[in-house]
Amino acid sequence: MDPGASHKQAEWEGCMKSQRNYSNFSPRIKGNSYAGTDMCGHVSHALSDRLAPVLISEKGFA
Amino acid sequence: MSELIIKDLHARTEETEILQGVNLTVRSGEVHALMGPNGSGKSTLAHILMGRAGYEITQGTITLDEIDLTELGTWERAQLGLFLAMQYPVEIDGVTLLDVMNESSLAPEDFQESVEEESRNLGLEGNDLSRGINLDMSGGEKKRMETLQLISLRSRIAILDELDSGLDIDGLRVVSSRIERATKEDDLGVLVITHYSRLLEELKPDKVHIFINGRIVESGEAELAIELEEDGYEKWTSSLETSVTLGGL
Numbered sequence: 047m048d049p050g051a052s053h054k055q056a057e058w059e060g061c062m063k064s065q066r067n068y069s070n071f072s073p074r075i076k077g078n079s080y081a082g083t084d085m086c087g088h089v090s091h092a093l094s095d096r097l098a099p100v101l102i103s104e105k106g107f108a
Numbered sequence: 109m110s111e112l113i114i115k116d117l118h119a120r121t122e123e124t125e126i127l128q129g130v131n132l133t134v135r136s137g138e139v140h141a142l143m144g145p146n147g148s149g150k151s152t153l154a155h156i157l158m159g160r161a162g163y164e165i166t167q168g169t170i171t172l173d174e175i176d177l178t179e180l181g182t183w184e185r186a187q188l189g190l191f192l193a194m195q196y197p198v199e200i201d202g203v204t205l206l207d208v209m210n211e212s213s214l215a216p217e218d219f220q221e222s223v224e225e226e227s228r229n230l231g232l233e234g235n236d237l238s239r240g241i242n243l244d245m246s247g248g249e250k251k252r253m254e255t256l257q258l259i260s261l262r263s264r265i266a267i268l269d270e271l272d273s274g275l276d277i278d279g280l281r282v283v284s285s286r287i288e289r290a291t292k293e294d295d296l297g298v299l300v301i302t303h304y305s306r307l308l309e310e311l312k313p314d315k316v317h318i319f320i321n322g323r324i325v326e327s328g329e330a331e332l333a334i335e336l337e338e339d340g341y342e343k344w345t346s347s348l349e350t351s352v353t354l355g356g357l
Contacts, residue, residue, distance in 0.1 A: 055198045058182060062158060063241070063257055064211035065186040 110136045110173050110189060110264040110297060112157075117168035119156050126152045128322040129168070134265055136295040139288075141308055141333060143301075144319035145341050150301045151195060153319075154269045158192040159185050172265065187213050189264030193254040193271050195301075200241040205257065208241070214262050223260045230256055231282055247274025255283045259290060265297040272307040284310035305333040320344055 061067060112134045119127040126149045134140050144150050156163050157170060159182040170177045172188050180188075209215045209223060216222060227237055230252045242250045251274055258266050268287070272280055288311045290296040300311060308316075308330065316332040317324045318341070325344050326332070 056200045058160060059194065059198060060200060060203065060208075061181065061183040062186045062192060063261070064208045065183050065213050065261075066211050067181055067183045 109295070111171075112190070112265045112297065112299070113169075113171045114157070115169045115171075117153075117156070117170060118166045119152070119163050120166055121163060125166075126163070126322050127156065130323055132299070132317065132324065134297045134299050136264065136297045137291050138315075139291055139298045139300060139311055139313045141300050141302060141313040141316045142319050142324075143303065143316060143333060143336055145345070148320050149322040150319050151269055152322075154192055154267045154299075154301060157185075157267060158182055158190065186261075189214065189262075191258050191261060191263035191266045193251075193258055193266065193268045195269040195273065197242050197250045197254055199243045199245075203241055204239065205237050205241055205253070205260070208257070209260060212261055215260070216262060219260060223256070226256055226259050226286075229282075230286060231279065232256060248276055248279045251275050252279060252283060255286060259286065262294070263296065265299070268298060268300040268302075270301055270303070272302055272304060280307060281310055284308075287311050305337045308333050318344055 112132075114130050114132045117127050117130040118125065130153060132140065142150055142153070152163070156165065157177070159177070159180060165178055172185070172190060175188060177185050177188075177190070205223065206220065209219045223237065224234070227234070232249065232252050236245070236249070236253065242253055245253065251271055254271065258268075266287070271283065271287075275283060284307050287296070287298060291298060291311075298311070300307065300313070302308070313330050313333065315327055316330060316336075318326045318332070318336070320341065
């Protein structure tokens with residue numbers, strides 16, 4: 047499995063296990079780390095630290 | 109009482125039709141075993157039920173407690189109580205099980221205590237809860253973690269995709285007996301995908317279904333799993349080949 051596919055799988059599993067929608071994750075840079083808000087408006091630090099950089103790169107955020 | 113109903117489900121990728129008319133109902137407290145040769149579409153069915161992208165449902169319906177799942181996202185299906193234990197769980201670095209439980213709408217209020225107790229029962233180490241999900245774990249430990257998540261999230265219907273792969277004999281017994289207990293005490297409904305009847309010694313199926321070429325070709329009682337392990341799938345694959353040949357005449 048290539049790293050991109052692995053991250054997508056992690057995102058999908060994250061959606062399932064946490065029961066939150068990280069597919070519509072809106073990442074923003076906060077200090078030296080990342081934070082984000084899911085579709086329900088919850089600030090989701092749990093998945094954000096690792097997945098936001100992936101989503102940022104995949105969705106074209108610099 | 110929950111009820112997962114799959115009716116005449118057809119699904120495909122861009123290239124191939126994979127599911128060709130699946131009909132199956134799983135109710136609370138029931139265990140259904142799905143057995144079939146490699147490449148028959150069992151894992152694809154599991155993924156489609158959970159809403160994985162990349163598949164198109166061309167016909168049929170999936171409902172959970174009369175709610176149509178086909179247009180819902182994975183997270184919405186999970187909120188309704190559907191759970192998939194992955195065949196190959198990925199490592200999610202930076203996300204602990206307790207993080208997930210904090211996010212979950214189904215998690216009970218006292219989840220930290222119950223998660224710790226369950227993890228001990230499943231033979232996991234205390235520090236497994238404070239590291240990233242599945243991170244640097246063996247295949248067997250990952251399956252114990254999947255089981256821990258299934259039990260802790262209080263799911264209503266669970267799909268177990270080859271939960272037995274990677275587990276040693278003791279692990280298999282611990283995991284399968286815990287899930288069996290959940291079917292009795294918590295009314296958990298289970299669809300278990302497996303190649304081997306050993307898993308079904310503790311997790312006793314109400315029905316065994318044979319899945320070939322994207323559909324169920326026969327259903328029977330628990331003894332069917334033992335018959336399959338002794339004789340293989342030839343009886344069913346050869347009869348399908350015959351019918352295809354006759355159909356082409």
